[in-house]
Amino acid sequence: MKIEGTITALVTPFKKNGSLDIQGFESNVQYQLEAGVNGVLPLGTTGETPTLTLEEQKELIDATIGLCHKRIPVIVGTGSNNTAKTVEMSVMAQEMGADAVLVVTPYYNKPTDKGLYLHFKAVSDAISIPIVVYNIGSRTGKNIDVPTMIKICSLKNVKYIKEASGDIAQMEEVIKEIPDVTVLSGDDGMTVPLMELGGKGVISVISNLVPEKVVGLTDSMLAGNVDEAKKIDAELAPLIEVAFIETNPIPIKTAMTIKGFAGGSFRLPMCDMEKENKEKLHAVLEEMHLL
Numbered sequence: 565m566k567i568e569g570t571i572t573a574l575v576t577p578f579k580k581n582g583s584l585d586i587q588g589f590e591s592n593v594q595y596q597l598e599a600g601v602n603g604v605l606p607l608g609t610t611g612e613t614p615t616l617t618l619e620e621q622k623e624l625i626d627a628t629i630g631l632c633h634k635r636i637p638v639i640v641g642t643g644s645n646n647t648a649k650t651v652e653m654s655v656m657a658q659e660m661g662a663d664a665v666l667v668v669t670p671y672y673n674k675p676t677d678k679g680l681y682l683h684f685k686a687v688s689d690a691i692s693i694p695i696v697v698y699n700i701g702s703r704t705g706k707n708i709d710v711p712t713m714i715k716i717c718s719l720k721n722v723k724y725i726k727e728a729s730g731d732i733a734q735m736e737e738v739i740k741e742i743p744d745v746t747v748l749s750g751d752d753g754m755t756v757p758l759m760e761l762g763g764k765g766v767i768s769v770i771s772n773l774v775p776e777k778v779v780g781l782t783d784s785m786l787a788g789n790v791d792e793a794k795k796i797d798a799e800l801a802p803l804i805e806v807a808f809i810e811t812n813p814i815p816i817k818t819a820m821t822i823k824g825f826a827g828g829s830f831r832l833p834m835c836d837m838e839k840e841n842k843e844k845l846h847a848v849l850e851e852m853h854l855l
Contacts (some may be wrong), residue, residue: 565663566698566806567602567603567639567663567664567723567746567765568746568765568782568786569602569689569779569782570601570766570767570771570779570781571603571604571605571607571639571765571768572603572604572605572619572775572778572855573605573608573768573769573772573828574589574592574593574596574604574611574688574772575592575610575612575816575817575820576589576606576612576613576616576630576828577589577592577817577820577826577828577829578828578829579829580621580829582686582755582829582831583743584620584623584624585826586623588828589624589826590627590631591825591826592826593627595619595630595764595775596772596775597632597636598637598773599771600779601635601643601771601778601779602677602779602782603636603637603639603663604628604632604637605638605640605641605642606625606638606664606769607624607640609641609668609700610745610813610816612834613641613687617708622821624657625640625656625660625662626639627721629661631786637660637663638661638662638663638664639663639664639696639767640653640657640665640666640685641666642666642700643666643688644668644670645672645683646684647670647672647682647683647687648840650667650683650686650687651664651686651690654687654695655701656828658692658693659742663693663695664694664723664724665687665693665694665696666696667684667697667698668698668703668704669697669699669700669701669708670704671703671704671706672704672833673703674706677709677711678680680706680708680715680716681712681715684716684722687718688719688722688770693721694721694723694724695719695723695724696726696727696748697713697716697724697812698726698750699713699725699727699729699750700726700728700750701730707729707731708729713742714741714742717744717745719743722753723746724745724746724747725742726745726748726750727747728750728751728753728760729846730751730754732754732761735747735761739763746764747762747763747764747767748764748767749763750767751766751803752778752804753764753805754767754779755768755778755781755784756790756793756794757796758769764786765786766778766787769808769813770800770803770804772814772825772832773803773820773823773825777800778800780796781793784796799852802847802851802852803854806843806848808843810833810841810842814830815837817830817834818837818842818843818845819849822846822855823832823849823854823855830847
């Protein structure tokens with residue numbers, strides 16, 4: 565299945581007692597399907613995956629795949645800083661029916677470029693479904709430079725890159741030097757600039773709340789209607805700014821709860837928003853007529 569357009573990085577809602585709210589999660593997935601998104605991503609950063617047990621992760625994968633019924637791609641986040649665990653999770657995701665896996669740069673370890681390549685090679689050797697390489701040095705402490713990315717993309721099933729380096733020059737070079745790989749924005753604020761360079765969409769946080777708007781933006785860009793896309797982007801700019809006023813996914817989950825969706829509580833080390841930031845978020849939602 566082609567992965568492009570708007571892919572929503574799904575939040576994981578928890579009940580007040582801290583347990584997984586699977587009914588709320590399923591309701592959120594259904595909302596995404598009805599809004600016409602082009603794919604969904606459970607178990608990403610936005611899903612607070614490091615706090616989930618293996619059984620909870622399986623439950624979320626199963627629920628997502630069961631609801632999507634191959635209508636849209638399901639990309640499962642399987643990355644960690646342990647190669648053996650990443651391989652194990654990727655194999656499990658494939659066996660459960662995932663269409664692709666998202667593998668983040670190993671964090672904390674800060675591997676060498678050779679170690680990075682060998683990490684992705686181990687995953688590639690173990691599965692046959694596509695791999696989305698997730699480059700986000702701000703969270704992992706290690707940027708995948710262009711020469712290393714070229715080598716990683718020579719692996720048989722590395723078909724996509726989620727680019728969240730924040731470096732538009734690097735993104736342009738990646739698109740130019742690796743034309744056979746689809747590049748997706750990992751940053752809502754960079755979607756239009758990246759797609760102007762040849763990127764094909766976004767793995768979005770704000771589409772949890774406003775999927776139709778983000779779909780409209782990426783559809784317009786893919787159709788070559790840049791002016792319309794930039795108009796939508798400008799409308800979304802206040803939400804994009806406030807959605808990252810604190811560490812993701814704190815603001816987006818809070819916004820979903822305010823709106824009446826299943827945002828849910830947090831698991832430490834994620835916690836409730838500071839009062840003044842929550843007030844700013846609420847004001848933006850009101851100004852954008854989202855309440």
